[in-house]
Amino acid sequence: MVIEQDKMTSLANRMAEHEVKGRSPWADARKRFVRNKAAMAGLIILILVGLFALFGDYLAAWSNEELDYNVMGQVRELGAPSIASGHYFGTDDLGRDLYARTVQGTRISLMVGIVGAAIAVIVGTLYGATAGYVGGRCDQIMMRSVDILMSIPYMFVLILLLVIFGRSIGMLFLGIGLISWLDMSRIVRGQTLTLKNREFIEAARATGVPGWRIVLRHIVPNLLGVVAVYATLLVPLMILTESFISFLGLGVQEPLTSWGALISEGASTMNYGTLWQLAFPLFFFCITLFGFFFVGDGLRDALDPKDR
Amino acid sequence: MTIRPLLDVTDLRVTFAVRRDGDMPWTPARQLHAVGGVDFTLNPGETLGIVGESGSGKSTLARALIGLVQAQGRAEWVDGADLIGMTPRQMLKYRSDIQMIFQDPVASLNPRMTVGQIIAEPLTTHHPDLGRAEVKARVKSMMDKVGLLPNQINRYPHEFSGGQAQRIGIARALIVEPRLIICDEPVSALDVSIQAQVINLLIRLQRDLGLALIFIAHDLSVVKHISDRVLVLYLGKVMEIASAADLYSAPQHPYTQALMSAVPIPDPTVDAAKSVVPLTGDLPSPMNPPSGCVFRTRCPRAQPACAEQVPALMGGDHQVACHFPGPLTEAEIAGARARAQTVPA
Numbered sequence: 001m002v003i004e005q006d007k008m009t010s011l012a013n014r015m016a017e018h019e020v021k022g023r024s025p026w027a028d029a030r031k032r033f034v035r036n037k038a039a040m041a042g043l044i045i046l047i048l049v050g051l052f053a054l055f056g057d058y059l060a061a062w063s064n065e066e067l068d069y070n071v072m073g074q075v076r077e078l079g080a081p082s083i084a085s086g087h088y089f090g091t092d093d094l095g096r097d098l099y100a101r102t103v104q105g106t107r108i109s110l111m112v113g114i115v116g117a118a119i120a121v122i123v124g125t126l127y128g129a130t131a132g133y134v135g136g137r138c139d140q141i142m143m144r145s146v147d148i149l150m151s152i153p154y155m156f157v158l159i160l161l162l163v164i165f166g167r168s169i170g171m172l173f174l175g176i177g178l179i180s181w182l183d184m185s186r187i188v189r190g191q192t193l194t195l196k197n198r199e200f201i202e203a204a205r206a207t208g209v210p211g212w213r214i215v216l217r218h219i220v221p222n223l224l225g226v227v228a229v230y231a232t233l234l235v236p237l238m239i240l241t242e243s244f245i246s247f248l249g250l251g252v253q254e255p256l257t258s259w260g261a262l263i264s265e266g267a268s269t270m271n272y273g274t275l276w277q278l279a280f281p282l283f284f285f286c287i288t289l290f291g292f293f294f295v296g297d298g299l300r301d302a303l304d305p306k307d308r
Numbered sequence: 309m310t311i312r313p314l315l316d317v318t319d320l321r322v323t324f325a326v327r328r329d330g331d332m333p334w335t336p337a338r339q340l341h342a343v344g345g346v347d348f349t350l351n352p353g354e355t356l357g358i359v360g361e362s363g364s365g366k367s368t369l370a371r372a373l374i375g376l377v378q379a380q381g382r383a384e385w386v387d388g389a390d391l392i393g394m395t396p397r398q399m400l401k402y403r404s405d406i407q408m409i410f411q412d413p414v415a416s417l418n419p420r421m422t423v424g425q426i427i428a429e430p431l432t433t434h435h436p437d438l439g440r441a442e443v444k445a446r447v448k449s450m451m452d453k454v455g456l457l458p459n460q461i462n463r464y465p466h467e468f469s470g471g472q473a474q475r476i477g478i479a480r481a482l483i484v485e486p487r488l489i490i491c492d493e494p495v496s497a498l499d500v501s502i503q504a505q506v507i508n509l510l511i512r513l514q515r516d517l518g519l520a521l522i523f524i525a526h527d528l529s530v531v532k533h534i535s536d537r538v539l540v541l542y543l544g545k546v547m548e549i550a551s552a553a554d555l556y557s558a559p560q561h562p563y564t565q566a567l568m569s570a571v572p573i574p575d576p577t578v579d580a581a582k583s584v585v586p587l588t589g590d591l592p593s594p595m596n597p598p599s600g601c602v603f604r605t606r607c608p609r610a611q612p613a614c615a616e617q618v619p620a621l622m623g624g625d626h627q628v629a630c631h632f633p634g635p636l637t638e639a640e641i642a643g644a645r646a647r648a649q650t651v652p653a
Contacts, residue, residue, distance in 0.1 A: 207430040
C-alpha cells in the first residue's frame, strides 16, 4: 500500500498546530444541566423573577409610596386587580399599588437570600477548608466553636438582635450572615478531609506549594460542586427565614417591604375578601422557592453524575 | 577517589503514634515503626530499586525522604545538608532537586486543572518570576519530551489514559530539572504493555538528563530491568542491598531468596520446574515487631540466636542483614514446604 507521504505530513502538522480545547469538568456539568428539563424550567423561572425585580418598576403605573385615595376605604370593591386602574395586582389595605409593592418586596427578599448565601459560601468555604486542611488542634478548636455557635437557638438570637438594636435591614443581614455559614463550614470541612489525602494534594505538597495556595487552587475548586449545590438550596432557606421574621412583624420595616411582610399583611385581611393581597406575593414566593430547589437538584445531578 | 553520593541515608526511622478509639487523652500512644533504621547511599545518575511486600514501609520511606511524613535520622544531600528535620522554608530549596512520581497516575492529577497548569505548577512555585509565555514554552517542550502532543496543553486529566496520565506526572516531576526522582510504584496501576512504555521512557530520560532514581515497586522483574542496585525491605528494615545483577543471580538473604523464587516465569515448563520457597503466615505487626531479626518468624533457617540479636547490615558491595546468609539448601526448602502445608491457607 502506498501512503502519500506529503499528505500524511500535512495532516500531522495540522493536528499538531492547533491547541486542542479541553472539556473541563465544568463544561461537562453544564451540558448535563442543560439537558435536565426541570432544572432548566427552574432556571427560567428564576431569571424571570430576577427580571421582574430589576425592571418591574418601569411597567408600574403607580409608585410604591403613593396612596390611591379613590380606593381607600373601598378596597374590596375598587382595589381589585385591573388593567384599567393601573393596579395590575390590585391595592393593599391602604390603597398602595400591590404591583409596585411586590416588585419592592421581591428585590429585598432576593437580596436577603443572595447576600445570606454569599456570606455562607465565602466564609463557610474558607473556614471549613482551612480547618480541614490544617487539621489537628486547630481543626478541633475551629469546629468546636462552630458547634457552640450552632447550639444557640438562632431564631431567638435574631429576634433579640432586632429588638435590641432596632429593626433595620442591615441588622437582618448581619443576623442571617452570622448563622448561615455554620452548616456550610461543616460540609466543606468534611469534603476537605476526603480530598486532603488524595495523591494530587500530596504531589503539590511534595513540590513545596504553600498551604494557602493548596487550599485555594487544589481544594476549593474541587469542593465548588458541593458548595454550589448547597448554596442554591441555602438561598430559599434564607428567604424563608427572613419571611418568617417579617411575618412575625420583626423583619424589614415600613415603608420597605418583603415577601414575608406582604404575605403577613395579605393573610391578615383575608377575611375581608381581598384575597389578591395574599395571592400575588405568595405566588412569587412559591415559584421562586420551587425555582431554587429545582436548580439545586439539577446542579447536584449535573455535578455528581455518579451519586445519582 | 570515590564520588560523593547524591544522597546518604543513615538510620532513617519513621514512627507513627497510634491511638486506639476509646483511649484516654493521657494514655501513651502506641508506636508503629513503619521504617526502622534504614541505611543506604545513592550515587548521582544511579537507579536504586526498593522492593518488599505490602506494608514493608517502601512508600513511607519515600515520603520521609521528600518530607511528607516526619522522620528521624539523617539523609545527607550531596551538598552536606540534612534533609530530615529541615523547616519547610529550608526544605523548599531542595524540593526542586527531588521530585516524586506517584502510584495512581489519574489520582495524582487535579481533575479541575488543565494539563498545562498541572505541569507548570512546580515551575511557578520554584521560579515565580518566569513570564507566562516562557512557562508555556517550557511546558510544551517538556510534554514533547515525555511523548505527549504539546497541543493537548489545555486538556483535562480525565481525557487521558492511565499511561498518558503517568507521562503527565513524569513531565510535572521533570519540569524543574531535578537531580533525583522518587518513583513510588509508578507502573503498578498500568497494564503491562503501557508499563514497558513508561519504564523505557524513564530509562531514556534518566540517560538523557543524568537523573538519579529511587524506584519503588513490588514487581521484581520491573525492578531488575531498571535498577543498578536493589534494596530489599522487610518490615521497615533493610534485608539486603546489592547490585541488581548480583542480587538476582546470587541472593544471600533467605527472604530475598523466597521473593525471587516467587517471581513467575513466562514459560509454563520452566515455571513448573522451579522450586518455590513458600513463606508461611503474614507480615508481623509493625506495632510489635519480633525481637532480633524481624524475619525470623517466617524464616526457613531461623535459629535461637536470631531472636536475640539484630543482625547488622554487613558486606562490601553486597550487603546482607542476616546471621546465617547463603543460598538455601534443598532440606531447608523442603522444610519450608512442609510447614506451609500444615498451616491452612
